Amino acid sequence: MHELSVAAAVLDTVVRHAGGRRVTLVRLRVGELRQVVPDSLELYFGLVTRGTACEGARLEQELVAARLRCGACTHEWRPGGPAFRCPECGAGGATVLTGDELEVHSLVVGGPVAACPEPAEEAQWTRS
Amino acid sequence: MDEVVNVHRHVLEHNDATAKQNRADFDEAGVRVVNLMSAPGAGKTSLLERALPMLAGVRVGVLEGDVQSSLDADRMRALDVPVSLVNTDVTFAGECHLDAAMVRSGLVDLPLADLDLLVVENVGNLVCPAEFTIGEHRRAMVFSVTEGEEKPLKYPLMFRTCDLVVVNKMDLLPHLDFDLDLFLDNLDAVHPDVPHQLLSARTGEGVRCFAAWLSETAGA
Numbered sequence: 001m002h003e004l005s006v007a008a009a010v011l012d013t014v015v016r017h018a019g020g021r022r023v024t025l026v027r028l029r030v031g032e033l034r035q036v037v038p039d040s041l042e043l044y045f046g047l048v049t050r051g052t053a054c055e056g057a058r059l060e061q062e063l064v065a066a067r068l069r070c071g072a073c074t075h076e077w078r079p080g081g082p083a084f085r086c087p088e089c090g091a092g093g094a095t096v097l098t099g100d101e102l103e104v105h106s107l108v109v110g111g112p113v114a115a116c117p118e119p120a121e122e123a124q125w126t127r128s
Numbered sequence: 129m130d131e132v133v134n135v136h137r138h139v140l141e142h143n144d145a146t147a148k149q150n151r152a153d154f155d156e157a158g159v160r161v162v163n164l165m166s167a168p169g170a171g172k173t174s175l176l177e178r179a180l181p182m183l184a185g186v187r188v189g190v191l192e193g194d195v196q197s198s199l200d201a202d203r204m205r206a207l208d209v210p211v212s213l214v215n216t217d218v219t220f221a222g223e224c225h226l227d228a229a230m231v232r233s234g235l236v237d238l239p240l241a242d243l244d245l246l247v248v249e250n251v252g253n254l255v256c257p258a259e260f261t262i263g264e265h266r267r268a269m270v271f272s273v274t275e276g277e278e279k280p281l282k283y284p285l286m287f288r289t290c291d292l293v294v295v296n297k298m299d300l301l302p303h304l305d306f307d308l309d310l311f312l313d314n315l316d317a318v319h320p321d322v323p324h325q326l327l328s329a330r331t332g333e334g335v336r337c338f339a340a341w342l343s344e345t346a347g348a
Contacts, residue, residue, distance in 0.1 A: 002255040002256050002259070005223070005224070005225065005256045005259065005260075006139065006259070009139045009140055009142070009143065010139050012142055013135065013137055013139050013141065013142065014135075016142075017133055017135045017137070018133065019133075021131075024130065028139075033284070033285065034285070035255070035283075035284070035285055081281070082280070082281055082284035082288075082317060082318045083317045083318075084288065084317065084318060084319065084320055085316065085317060085320045091320075092316075092319075092320025092321040093320065093321070094320075102138060102139045102140065103135075103136060103137065103138055103139065104135040104136075104137050104139060105134075105135060105136060106132055106133060106134045106135055106136075107132070107133040107135060108130050108131070108132055108133075109130070109131050109133055110129055110130055110131075111129060
């Protein structure tokens with residue numbers, strides 16, 4: 001469900017920058033510390049974009065590796081998993097250099113959105 | 129025909145902008161804000177029921193976030209403090225967290241200028257609430273020992289972004305296989321040197337420490 005929130009926020013950002021044109025490709029940069037599951041994000045992106053200028057747009061996700069710097073000894077390392085204590089001097093308080101990204105890098109847009117297709121008809125749930 | 133639009137924007141920038149507005153309003157009103165997060169059932173509401181009456185001289189209000197129901201808000205109102213309820217299913221599509229705009233919508237029901245401390249009880253969830261800043265000054269999370277030692281490793285973003293970890297339900301420890309030392313080691317790996325408090329909201333043991341942390345946050 002985390003990915004649903006992220007997908008909705010991606011759509012929000014994309015629509016703000018698409019200038020009313022149809023979007024065919026969205027390029028994302030996702031840091032590995034963000035705990036985003038790529039397949040799950042793609043699935044939800046497909047759902048939240050229905051009936052919008054992004055409907056049918058492809059989602060490209062670039063995974064950005066984590067890199068930390070120790071505040072005490074300036075040692076830099078790539079953590080294998082969630083380990084934020086400096087492996088050299090043992091200090092806490094590391095700075096995240098990369099890995100926290102959650103960024104819309106760029107879009108590919110086509111012509112103007114003529115008319116949004118109607119959203120699929122909602123299922124009508126009735127008590128039997 | 130096709131054109132590339134360079135964006136280079138953080139996905140949550142819109143939320144972060146609203147969070148900044150909230151923060152400016154909090155600071156203007158002179159109220160300090162705690163974002164209280166946890167998994168469902170960890171004991172946020174029970175902890176507040178115990179801790180808030182201990183806050184002598186601190187004018188406190190609560191903003192309750194829940195997907196549905198006023199159950200927790202009613203428990204807070206029973207403490208005779210100002211309470212605002214945001215149900216995320218009504219206008220926010222059943223969201224599993226509070227974001228800055230939802231909090232903003234709930235602020236109109238609170239006398240901010242008359243408060244020293246506002247506690248925002250977030251929707252129970254270990255993932256999404258950690259992503260969305262709401263303009264808070266401090267973040268605390270309630271972890272309960274029934275959840276298992278490995279949770280910091282599974283949900284590092286939550287444990288990494290909070291200023292205090294409350295370990296609740298300590299009274300249950302004799303009945304569980306929970307290894308407290310292993311949990312604290314895992315917590316230290318994810319968030320070195322983060323302060324933690326061991327307590328039981330049920331028996332009240334240790335809750336005074338949490339109340340003191342709230343008082344200190346309020347600047348009292």
